[in-house]
Amino acid sequence: MASLRTAPNTTVKPTSWAETVQMGRIQSFWRIFWPPALTVGLIIVLWQVIYLLLTNGLEEDSLAYKRQQSILPSPLKVITGFTENADIFLDAARVTLTNAMIGFLIGAVIGYALALLIDQARWVERSFYVYIVASQMIPVIALAPILYGIIKDETMLKITVSAYLTFFPVTVNVLKGLRSVNTLSLELMHTYAASRWEIYLKLRIPASLPFLFNALKIASTGSLIGAIVAELMGGNAGLGVLILKLQYSSYARSDRLWALIILAALVGMLFFLVVSLVERLVVPWQPEYRKK
Amino acid sequence: MATILPPQTKTHQKSSATLDWAAKILPPLIVAILVLALWQFEIIHAILNIKTFQLPVPTQIIEAAGKHSRDLWIGANYTLLEVVLGLAIGAAVGLLMALLFVWFDIARRGLMPIAVATNAIPIIAFVPIMSRWFGFDQPTRIAVVTMMTFGPMVVSAYKGLTSLDANSADLMHTYAASRVQVFLKLRLPSSLPYLFAALKVGTTVATIGAVVAEFFNSAGGIGKLLANNIQSGDFALAWCGVIIVTLMGLALYLLVGLAERLLVPWQSAFRAQANN
Numbered sequence A: 001m002a003s004l005r006t007a008p009n010t011t012v013k014p015t016s017w018a019e020t021v022q023m024g025r026i027q028s029f030w031r032i033f034w035p036p037a038l039t040v041g042l043i044i045v046l047w048q049v050i051y052l053l054l055t056n057g058l059e060e061d062s063l064a065y066k067r068q069q070s071i072l073p074s075p076l077k078v079i080t081g082f083t084e085n086a087d088i089f090l091d092a093a094r095v096t097l098t099n100a101m102i103g104f105l106i107g108a109v110i111g112y113a114l115a116l117l118i119d120q121a122r123w124v125e126r127s128f129y130v131y132i133v134a135s136q137m138i139p140v141i142a143l144a145p146i147l148y149g150i151i152k153d154e155t156m157l158k159i160t161v162s163a164y165l166t167f168f169p170v171t172v173n174v175l176k177g178l179r180s181v182n183t184l185s186l187e188l189m190h191t192y193a194a195s196r197w198e199i200y201l202k203l204r205i206p207a208s209l210p211f212l213f214n215a216l217k218i219a220s221t222g223s224l225i226g227a228i229v230a231e232l233m234g235g236n237a238g239l240g241v242l243i244l245k246l247q248y249s250s251y252a253r254s255d256r257l258w259a260l261i262i263l264a265a266l267v268g269m270l271f272f273l274v275v276s277l278v279e280r281l282v283v284p285w286q287p288e289y290r291k292k
Numbered sequence B: 001m002a003t004i005l006p007p008q009t010k011t012h013q014k015s016s017a018t019l020d021w022a023a024k025i026l027p028p029l030i031v032a033i034l035v036l037a038l039w040q041f042e043i044i045h046a047i048l049n050i051k052t053f054q055l056p057v058p059t060q061i062i063e064a065a066g067k068h069s070r071d072l073w074i075g076a077n078y079t080l081l082e083v084v085l086g087l088a089i090g091a092a093v094g095l096l097m098a099l100l101f102v103w104f105d106i107a108r109r110g111l112m113p114i115a116v117a118t119n120a121i122p123i124i125a126f127v128p129i130m131s132r133w134f135g136f137d138q139p140t141r142i143a144v145v146t147m148m149t150f151g152p153m154v155v156s157a158y159k160g161l162t163s164l165d166a167n168s169a170d171l172m173h174t175y176a177a178s179r180v181q182v183f184l185k186l187r188l189p190s191s192l193p194y195l196f197a198a199l200k201v202g203t204t205v206a207t208i209g210a211v212v213a214e215f216f217n218s219a220g221g222i223g224k225l226l227a228n229n230i231q232s233g234d235f236a237l238a239w240c241g242v243i244i245v246t247l248m249g250l251a252l253y254l255l256v257g258l259a260e261r262l263l264v265p266w267q268s269a270f271r272a273q274a275n276n
Helices: A017-055 A063-071 A075-084 A086-120 A122-135 A140-150 A154-178 A183-191 A196-232 A239-249 A254-282 B007-040 B043-048 B058-067 B069-103 B105-118 B123-134 B138-162 B166-174 B179-213 B222-232 B235-263 B265-275
Strands: none
Touching (some): A075 A086, A254 B123, B007 B058, B069 B222, B069 B235, B235 B265
């Protein structure tokens, strides 16, 4: 295929194609990866230096030392704080992430179905779209405590809040995506006498996928926050519950609290990465055209 | 299009405009009235099998708002200050970081991924740390809102500062404009629409963030009022809080939109078209 093109800038690589791709990938990965890795490293070094400055001259187990600990524990202690409580922490993270993910999936399905429905029925759009858009400005998490009054079951509540936070961005973005179809492609489909169903299957739905994943990336964080906030409002298990407990319990031992909060941050990034990875598999085409 | 039409069609146009307007406004209005009626006459309660103390009817909520108007007013002001200051600081930090990224590429490569990563982090979890640093009063919430809003701001501002119109850049080059001139006359104005887009999203995020951060032991604010009244079972007052927060977020959003119209009049119309 390359031989058909007469592009003047085509250079011939001495190594095999696969090898070049492999090398290029690893190289570009490192090129992108080392600066943020260095930044994180510098932050940890800075953290340790500040810690040493703050604890300078303080005796261990003195009140001043304990007060300092509650402000900034040393990075090393945070790591031990994690390893000592690893099972409890990871279990809490698993509970929260599971609920958030179930809610996320339910919300995504409902959101997508709603977008299809709105795209089909004009009266649905006329009657409800205003509210869907307006509700993006409503702090839906603030509803979590009220929902708790209605839904008594803890797990159900977490799933509901996560689903609720997922479905709005999905509906709005997918609708945009379903309508982003190129006019030329649409005319081509008409020329082929394609049915409405076929147009959806072959044109509109594929066109909506990049938009869907943009929404899912936003919603991954949203659903996790939803689950955590639902736990804060009165649950028995999960990251939110543990954060609340640790916040009250240990004045001096904030290393556990820090470890837990860093874990929550990592869980958020992991969720986001998983969605991005799935996106790469499902929508490998035109990632650079996607609106970010 | 209007200029092509003869003058006598003007009245017809006007009436069809009214009709259009009615077609736009009537269906959502009917839905609103329907929902309020179902709510007021406790039909929603019957369907979901809940009691009115769990989901108070609209008139009870209005009554509660009248009774506690002073508390709500104080709480709203407390929260509003957190939202506005947090958003302002977040936007300023974001803009400064974006400028840094434009001038030093290595800063961009090292810090941009971290700014992006903050979007994926449940910042709410950081409230306990912030409480230990800044106390139980407003500064904690301001810090949390700043953390939430600066990430999207960095990304948007950088995109804006680097998305130069090639023709304009060439023109500036032809005029032998200095780097400072290019920055002031081209980069900064062309970044404004992006900044406002991030600010608009930021208003919602900041309002939600401040309120949720107040769920943790806060000295005041609507979030504290919400959490306390949920625990004590006064759901009517809690709903007042939700409504106030919604109106606050909406007002801020509209305010930023208004500022955008005043400061970036050349972009608004164009973007509205692009969005449709």
